[in-house]
Amino acid sequence: MKVSVLLRMAWQSITRNAMRTLLTMLGIVIGVGAVIIMVAIGNGAQRQIEGQIANLGTNLIVITPGATQTGGASQGAQSFNRLTIDDMEKIQREASLLVAVSPVVTTRAQVVSSGGNWRTEVSGVATSFFQIRNWPIASGVAFTDEDVRSKRTVVLLGKTVAEGLFPDGEAVGQRVRLGRTPVTIIGVLASKGQSANGVDQDDVVVLPYTTAQSRISNFYFVGQILAMTASPSDIPGAIDEIRGILREAHDVGGGADDFSVRDQTVLASAATSTTTVMTTLLAAIASISLVVGGIGIMNIMLVSVTERTREIGIRMAVGARGSDVLTQFLVESVVLSLMGGVLGLLAGMLGAAVLGRIMHWQTATTLSSMLIAAGFSAAVGVFFGLYPARKAAALDPIHALRYE
Known part of the structure; x- marks a missing residue:
């Protein structure tokens, strides 16, 4: 089946019930938007720290006093x-x-x-x-x-x-x-x-x-x-x-x-590694919303399979193969997820900009984070749409035609 035909059929199926489609996409929109905002805050914090460290000087080496020992115990850095x-x-x-x-x-x-x-x-x-x-x-x-x-x-x-x-x-x-x-x-x-x-x-x-x-x-x-x-x-x-x-x-x-010699790369790597861990943690927490959105897509696709059982039976009766039906429902799931992903990207970029202005935080939305979020939303569509698509493809044409 041609890709254009699959996309047209997917679009018709998705727009058949606009309100249900919007509610289904809402989980993906929130998930992608949350990931974009969290990563933007983390990247902004990392850039701010890097800028502050750069303010210390270029190729800087700092020599400070060392520690002294009293009764076998160190008195701490710069005590001697x-x-x-x-x-x-x-x-x-x-x-x-x-x-x-x-x-x-x-x-x-x-x-x-x-x-x-x-x-x-x-x-x-x-x-x-x-x-x-x-x-x-x-x-x-x-x-x-x-x-x-x-x-x-x-x-x-x-x-x-x-x-x-x-x-x-x-x-x-x-x-x-x-x-x-x-x-x-x-x-x-x-x-x-x-x-x-x-x-x-x-x-x-x-x-x-x-x-x-x-x-x-x-x-x-x-x-x-x-x-x-x-x-x-x-x-x-x-x-x-x-x-x-x-x-x-x-x-x-x-x-x-009896002295200490350090360069700013040590401080920079420690600070940026901390912000990287925090950004990853925040993105992981926000990604839970994507999983919830994926479950919503699976649920609505299962409902769609039930509603269109007779349609599936007719298509199979006139020569459609199980792989054609599977592909059709899988494309619908991916298109639904990608539409939610695009809306989530826009919402995330807007949310990061507004949050940065209101809270006076530095935020940075990178191309890589946008591509990862979009790719992950498509993967959610494939993963959670595969089971409903396989269920549709496995229907018996005779039973499907008799379904009321």
């Missing part, structure tokens, strides 16, 4: 700090795979202006920090190497601090007090938004690390050292270089490292 500016300079001199290195001296302090005050994080860094973190300047300029050497009291404000202290005016050029030290604002950093763990990255004041150590924190040790490679492929080799340089500098001998 031996990182110094000398370590940073040694890494800068001897590492061949790094293109930029910066210390980070971190403390908290009160920023006081003529219009108010703001308690925030203070980061003392080198000029290469802005390159490593891929952090552009929204207004003003960055400090220079000469500012670092001269320990000049110049700062750049994060967007949150700038808006908090100067909501109606230009921050660049203003004099404020950072702790007890008068400083000049020379720039405002572009907005970075929240980090992957929900911390506002724009709530920060950045200044030369020499100024931070001598005028603000009085810390000899540095909280962390940031480094950057030219390409991601250089990261493993650069980590080995850094470990060798710091083990020599700290003279640890055969003991364990």
Whole structure:
């Protein structure tokens, strides 16, 4: 039998009772729509996390203090700090795979202006920090190497601090007090938004690390050292270089490292793997609706077989084979399921867009998820339509003709 004939007959059968058809398709529509929405939310969350991790910097390597032992028990990461500016300079001199290195001296302090005050994080860094973190300047300029050497009291404000202290005016050029030290604002950093763990990255004041150590924190040790490679492929080799340089500098001998060296790919893989598991779980839960919709299709096709028993008997009496009847009912089931799948796709895409706008979530509907949902809806039509189709094909023509 020609495909066009099969499709035409399937369409006529489906549209014969429009309300029943719509109610039957509703389960597929809800199932496909739910899968699309859940996957869109999961993909959006994954892209958001990837973007937040990318905001940390390009090809970033983070060196932090290690752990100390007290009474045989570890006191936790960063409890034993031996990182110094000398370590940073040694890494800068001897590492061949790094293109930029910066210390980070971190403390908290009160920023006081003529219009108010703001308690925030203070980061003392080198000029290469802005390159490593891929952090552009929204207004003003960055400090220079000469500012670092001269320990000049110049700062750049994060967007949150700038808006908090100067909501109606230009921050660049203003004099404020950072702790007890008068400083000049020379720039405002572009907005970075929240980090992957929900911390506002724009709530920060950045200044030369020499100024931070001598005028603000009085810390000899540095909280962390940031480094950057030219390409991601250089990261493993650069980590080995850094470990060798710091083990020599700290003279640890055969003991364990008193520092930690990590790259952002570890954080990225952990975060994205979590969102992947959650997306898969959500899609699996939503797929239950597809199974329910498939049961509905099986039920209505069984009803259709019963209603059209005499029609089947007449067709077989004039020469139709059992395979023809099976194909006809199977095509009807698949067409019914695909129609529900298409409506479900449209509903899912619309639902994901509306949900993202209302809840301020990032959603992402991918072509692969649409194709998988459509393919799965067709598979549901085949699986749940096969039994009714086989039942129709197995009818005895004589008994079918006698059926009332």
